[in-house]
Amino acid sequence: MTRQSLVLTVNGKNHALDLAPHRSLLDVLRDELGLTGTKKGCDAGDCGACTVLLDGAPVNACLVLAVQAGGQEITTIEGVSSSDGQLHPLQEAFIEHGAVQCGFCTPGAVLSLIALLRETPRPTRAEIQEALAGNLCRCTGYVQIIDAVKSVADSSK
Amino acid sequence: MVYFDYVKPPTLEHLLEGLRQARFEGAVLAGGTDLHVKIRSGVACPRVVFDISDLAPCRGIVEQGNHLRLGAAVRMSEIVASAAVRRKAPALAAAALQMSSRQIRNRATLGGNIVTASPAADAVPPLLAADATLVLLGADGTREVPLAEFLTGPGKTCLGKSEVLTEVVIPSQGPGCRSHFVKVGRRKAQAISIINLAGRIDIGQDGLVRDVGIALGAVAPTAMRARQAEKALIGRAPSAKNLAEAAALAAEECRPISDVRATGSGRRLLVEAWTLRLLHLLCETGGARSGGRNS
Ligand SMILES: Cc1cc2nc3c(=O)[nH]c(=O)nc-3n(C[C@H](O)[C@H](O)[C@H](O)COP(=O)(O)OP(=O)(O)OC[C@H]3O[C@@H](n4cnc5c(N)ncnc54)[C@H](O)[C@@H]3O)c2cc1C
Ligand code: FES
Ligand code: FES
Numbered sequence: 001m002t003r004q005s006l007v008l009t010v011n012g013k014n015h016a017l018d019l020a021p022h023r024s025l026l027d028v029l030r031d032e033l034g035l036t037g038t039k040k041g042c043d044a045g046d047c048g049a050c051t052v053l054l055d056g057a058p059v060n061a062c063l064v065l066a067v068q069a070g071g072q073e074i075t076t077i078e079g080v081s082s083s084d085g086q087l088h089p090l091q092e093a094f095i096e097h098g099a100v101q102c103g104f105c106t107p108g109a110v111l112s113l114i115a116l117l118r119e120t121p122r123p124t125r126a127e128i129q130e131a132l133a134g135n136l137c138r139c140t141g142y143v144q145i146i147d148a149v150k151s152v153a154d155s156s157k
Numbered sequence: 158m159v160y161f162d163y164v165k166p167p168t169l170e171h172l173l174e175g176l177r178q179a180r181f182e183g184a185v186l187a188g189g190t191d192l193h194v195k196i197r198s199g200v201a202c203p204r205v206v207f208d209i210s211d212l213a214p215c216r217g218i219v220e221q222g223n224h225l226r227l228g229a230a231v232r233m234s235e236i237v238a239s240a241a242v243r244r245k246a247p248a249l250a251a252a253a254l255q256m257s258s259r260q261i262r263n264r265a266t267l268g269g270n271i272v273t274a275s276p277a278a279d280a281v282p283p284l285l286a287a288d289a290t291l292v293l294l295g296a297d298g299t300r301e302v303p304l305a306e307f308l309t310g311p312g313k314t315c316l317g318k319s320e321v322l323t324e325v326v327i328p329s330q331g332p333g334c335r336s337h338f339v340k341v342g343r344r345k346a347q348a349i350s351i352i353n354l355a356g357r358i359d360i361g362q363d364g365l366v367r368d369v370g371i372a373l374g375a376v377a378p379t380a381m382r383a384r385q386a387e388k389a390l391i392g393r394a395p396s397a398k399n400l401a402e403a404a405a406l407a408a409e410e411c412r413p414i415s416d417v418r419a420t421g422s423g424r425r426l427l428v429e430a431w432t433l434r435l436l437h438l439l440c441e442t443g444g445a446r447s448g449g450r451n452s
Pocket of ligand 1: 277
């Protein structure tokens with residue numbers, strides 16, 4: 001097996017890495033870069049806990065090789081708040097609406113929904129459900145999450 | 158953990174040469190949504206993977222005369238977004254939209270869905286109903302194989318070890334033609350189909366069925382055409398009685414098994430009910446041109 005050198009751009013920062021090519025983007029984010037906000041639930045594409053944005057599009061980091069993500073803009077949950085530590089409005093809304101219980105699904109869900117809001121600033125409940133289809137939550141029953149998105153969408157012009 | 162090398166071949170020639178050198182230990186990597194899962198569960202153990210996700214000859218959606226050509230590495234999200242696919246192959250657009258989740262659709266490719274050869278693969282029935290052909294490239298050059306001949310069993314195809322699927326060619330749907338896709342699953346998203354089906358119909362000026370294609374998934378070792386049902390419709394009026402007869406024939410000719418998702422006899426009932434519904438949708442005047450969601 002031949003290791004590969006590459007630069008990963010995560011949340012606007014470049015990281016030069018030397019990696020075994022079989023490693024998933026998920027494992028590299030967590031174990032090499034210490035970005036443990038991205039969660040590992042199933043490691044098989046089912047749960048969405050590992051959702052990150054690749055050039056703005058939500059993907060399961062467990063099904064992407066880190067070496068495939070070179071040259072692309074990777075956004076993890078650590079990158080959605082502003083540089084002064086202010087949470088993203090959607091994160092605030094999650095807290096307000098009780099959309100976080102155990103929190104394991106939260107980073108992935110927030111990223112899926114940020115991608116949705118960029119494309120569709122005022123989504124319907126059905127559109128929110130569709131965007132969340134790949135993010136399993138075993139605690140909230142989703143209603144609070146949908147309410148949180150609605151509140152952000154309604155407060156934006 | 159399975160270790161492997163990663164190669165991103167710049168051209169098809171490099172890809173073929175790489176596959177040849179890797180002999181039986183190379184694997185094509187497209188979206189990776191099947192391959193990575195197979196590697197992690199020990200079903201596949203390639204020594205080297207060849208990433209074709211950016212390889213130009215396997216990319217792009219082009220209208221060419223009466224055909225639509227889709228690169229094997231076109232992602233489901235690109236199919237969903239393509240106006241050409243929605244116009245010329247609406248059942249395929251509907252199938253891509255109903256596949257799994259956004260995260261999966263942003264990676265999963267058309268070629269991967271076909272080569273995996275799951276009897277439940279959602280993009281396959283629309284292609285089968287439309288008489289799609291596949292362009293396969295190997296050391297001896299290219300060959301075009303009808304999709305119906307390509308699939309030989311669950312997880313089995315006629316693709317040679319050092320061959321790749323480069324393109325999928327779909328005869329465009331003419332102006333008088335309609336097509337539709339239905340996925341029956343436990344939930345709307347992120348569920349393997351219990352059954353899936355697609356239909357394409359062309360009704361002539363005389364009101365009689367000129368041509369029809371009905372494809373059923375997850376009810377036989379490979380997705381299959383319901384030839385008896387089709388035969389029963391051609392040259393006849395799409396009356397309620399004739400459609401019901403065709404649906405009953407489709408249920409008779411499918412060969413479903415029982416598994417974790419449904420029993421064989423349950424699947425047969427679903428085939429009859431949903432084929433009937435599909436045919437009614439296809440024969441409706443006006444209304445939906447491509448399949449909606451359901452469960
Ligand atoms: C959570 C989850 C949900 C899913 N839901 C659905 C669903 O609803 N419906 C559905 O149909 N499928 C579903 N799938 C299966 C999978 O996403 C699809 O089959 C997908 O289209 C596979 O494409 P890929 O590009 O990811 O394939 P890959 O994983 O890259 O490849 C799959 C196989 O095909 C080979 N291959 C790929 N491209 C080529 C080529 N051009 N030439 C030769 N060989 C090639 C690879 O070597 C590999 O053996 C799901 C998978 C997951 C993980
Ligand atoms: S850990 Fe990636 S989808 Fe579950
Ligand atoms: S809050 Fe526990 S899984 Fe969603």
